[in-house]
Amino acid sequence: MIVLDTMINGNDTTTIIASTSGTINDERDNGxxxxxxxxxxxxxxxxxxxxxxxxxxxxxxxxxxxxxxxxxxxxxxxxxxxxxxxxxxxxxxxxxxxxxxxxxxxxxxxxxxxxxxxxxxxxxxxxxxxxxxxxxxxxxxxxxxxxxxxxxxxxxxxxxxxxxxxxxxxxxxxxxxxxxxxxxxxxxxxxxxxxxxxxxxxxxxxxxxxxxxxxxxxxxxxxxxxxxxxxxxxxxxxxxxxxxxxxxxxxxxxxxxxxxxxxxxxxxxxxxxxxxxxxxxxxxxxxxxxxxxxxxxxxxxMEDFKNGVRKIWRKTLYLHGVGDESSVVNTSQNISKTSV
CATH class of the missing domain: 1.20.1070.10 (Rhodopsin 7-helix transmembrane proteins)
Structure with a gap:
């Protein structure tokens, strides 16, 4: 049930909306x-x-x-x-x-x-x-x-x-x-x-x-x-x-x-x-x-997903001159060998 209460302060009228089963506001969503x-x-x-x-x-x-x-x-x-x-x-x-x-x-x-x-x-x-x-x-x-x-x-x-x-x-x-x-x-x-x-x-x-x-x-x-x-x-x-x-x-x-x-x-x-x-x-x-x-x-x-992240990470390091290409290849091979 919704209850409407009206408060009159001078020339300002404010309507407050309340609910017996929850809190309802007449304002927009709070920040x-x-x-x-x-x-x-x-x-x-x-x-x-x-x-x-x-x-x-x-x-x-x-x-x-x-x-x-x-x-x-x-x-x-x-x-x-x-x-x-x-x-x-x-x-x-x-x-x-x-x-x-x-x-x-x-x-x-x-x-x-x-x-x-x-x-x-x-x-x-x-x-x-x-x-x-x-x-x-x-x-x-x-x-x-x-x-x-x-x-x-x-x-x-x-x-x-x-x-x-x-x-x-x-x-x-x-x-x-x-x-x-x-x-x-x-x-x-x-x-x-x-x-x-x-x-x-x-x-x-x-x-x-x-x-x-x-x-x-x-x-x-x-x-x-x-x-x-x-x-x-x-x-x-x-x-x-x-x-x-x-x-x-x-x-x-x-x-x-x-x-x-x-x-x-x-x-x-x-x-x-x-x-x-x-x-x-x-x-x-x-x-x-x-x-x-x-x-x-x-x-x-998920091991497959973690291996994929490792592959991307090692590939990124390789492209930036960190690590070697073999680490990327080995990770790719591990993913291809993984079976469900």
């Missing part, structure tokens, strides 16, 4: 909030640009379907960070028509966000088939059916975000704010909670649990048949890559749950103004953080 967005998301943009550059420079995206999907993830996350700064770091324009266009166009931001989520799902599907059902992966040539894995996230992202463009409108009562129509709010809340968070999270948790169990089972079997098997480089690389993506999934759950849960609660009870409370500003920023931290996880856990 500290704008600064926080630029710092967090700007850092994410730089990281995603760095990951994309490494993948392009050493052509790592051509190595396998998995690497191609991770490369696509970085591009989508980069676009998502840019869309967030454009649509959520400024208020809707004054004027009903311009404001309505701006609010409906915000669906582009959520299209990119949902595409990013389902690209993670496609990575999970690829890893699940490759590790749990390797024979089917080879026999059905899953790695060469990349067009399906690359396009499905965009299709699902468009389908799920399209209705937001329809129900979004400018909030005529609060300047610079957007709102969603209450006519279909409950179906929208349930739909997005299930398809954007709950089902993808459950599916990814199930798949990675199966993957981890499968890797452990095969490691024990091969250790019995061939002592020292776990020390082979390609085995540790495969395990490391799986655990890298598992960390990405955990980060997805932590960053996505607050905002999508708040949206569901709002559509059930309508007991607070979802688009104007400060808590919503933080949950949307946290949701965007999921697209900012993926590059950190890649850099910390």
């Amino acid at each position: 500290w909030l704008i600064t926080l967005r630029f710092v967090v998301v700007g850092f994410g943009i730089l990281l995603n640009v760095g990951v994309t550059a490494v993948f392009l420079y050493i052509k790592m995206y051509k190595k396998s379907l998995l690497h191609g999907l991770i490369f696509q993830q970085s591009i989508v996350d980069l676009l998502g960070c840019c869309m967030f700064l454009f649509f959520y770091n400024q208020d809707a324009p004054d004027g009903t028509r311009a404001g309505r266009v701006f609010c409906k166009a915000r669906a582009i931001n959520w299209f990119i966000t949902y595409t990013s989520i389902y690209n993670l799902v496609m990575i999970t599907v690829e890893r699940y088939i490759a590790v749990v059902h390797p024979v089917m992966y080879r026999n059905r040539n899953i790695g060469n059916k990349s067009y399906l894995f690359y396009t499905i996230p965009y299709i699902i992202g468009f389908v799920l975000s399209f209705h937001l463009a329809i129900i979004a409108d400018v909030n005529e009562e609060l300047r610079g704010e957007c709102r969603y129509s209450k006519a279909v709010s409950l179906p929208s809340g349930i739909l997005l909670f299930l398809l954007i968070f709950f089902l993808p999270a459950c599916f990814m948790i199930y798949c990675y649990c199966r993957i981890v169990l499968q890797i452990r089972r095969r490691s024990r079997e091969n250790q019995k048949n061939a002592p020292g098997y776990n020390k082979r480089p390609h085995v540790s690389i495969k395990r490391n890559l799986v655990f890298t993506m598992l960390i990405v999934v955990i980060a997805f759950i932590i960053t996505t749950a607050p905002n999508i849960t708040m949206y569901l609660i709002y559509n059930i009870c309508h007991c607070f103004d979802f688009s104007t409370i400060i808590e919503h500003e933080f949950t949307v920023l946290l949701s965007t953080c999921n697209m900012c931290i993926n590059p950190i996880i890649y850099g910390a856990k």
